Amino acid sequence: MTSAVENGAELLSGLEARFGPLRFAPMTTDDIDAVVEIENAVYSHPWTRGNFLDSLYSGYQAQTLRDGAHALLGYFLVMLAVDEAHLLNISVAAAHQHQGLGQLLLNQATALGRSNRMRTMLLEVRESNTHAIKVYKRYGFSEIGRRKNYYPAGNNAREGAIVMSLAL
Template sequence: MQDADIEQVLAIENSVYPHPWSRGNFLDSLASGYEAWVVREPTFKLAGYFLAMPVVDEMHLLNISVRADLQGQGLGRRLLDRVGALARGQGMTSILLEVRPSNQRALAVYERYGYVRIGLRKAYYPATGGAREDAIVMRLCL
C-alpha cells in the first residue's frame, strides 16, 4: 500500500464498516512503517488490503478488508496467507487480532483459518449512538 492507494482504500473502508478508519489512521500507519499491502483485480482496481504491526515476536493484524462485491471469493484468505508469510518471515510466533462480536462473517473466517479466541476487550469499538462494542481477541500460533 502506498499513499496513492489511500483514496481507493478509503472507498472500500467506508463501504464495508459502520465505523471506518480515517484517512489519518491509514497515513499514520504507512508513516510508521507498518506492513501495509493491497490486492488488485487484473484491471488494477483495488480489491482489498491489510495493515499489520510487528510487535516483538507477534504480528498484530490491525485492519483487513475486501471490497463488498468481491467478498466470499477467497481474497480474504489470500490476504491472511500474506500476513502469515510476513509474520513467519520476520520470526514471529503468532498473529493477534481483534474482531467485533457482531461481525459473525469475519469470526467464521478467522476460526476456519485457525485463529482461536483468547480474550475480550470490553468497550473496545465505537458503536451506533455513542455506545461501545466489545472486541474478541483472537490468536493464530505460527
C-alpha cells in the same frame, strides 16, 4: 505444511481464473483514496485517511491486492512487534466479498509474519462480526480474550472485541 501451501496455490489459481492475475504490493500514499473508499463502504465505523497515513508513516506492514485490471480488491495492515504480528485491518471490497479473497489476504498477512520471524498473529474482531469470526476460526485462530467497549457503535454506544491468536 505442504497441504497449506497446496491449498493456497489452489485458492490463488481459482481466484486468478475469476479475476485475472492478482498482485500484492506494498500500500503507498497513492493507494489511500481507493483504500478509504473501500473502508467507508464496508465498515460502519471506518478507519480515516489519517489512520491509514499514520500507519504507513509508523512503518506498519501494509499491502494491497489488485486484479489484472489494477482494481483494488482488498488490503491489510500488520504491526510487527518483538515476536507478534498484530493484524490491525483487513478488508475486501464489498463487491468481491465471500469469494475467497479474505483468505488470500490472510495467507499473505501470515506469510509476512512468518517471514519476519513472528511467532504469533493477534487480531481483534467485533463481537457482532460473526462471519469474520467464523473465517478466523476456520483459518486456525483461537479466542484468547475479550475487550469490553473496544469498538464504537451506533448511538454513542460501544461494542466489545474478541481477541484472537494464531501460532505462526
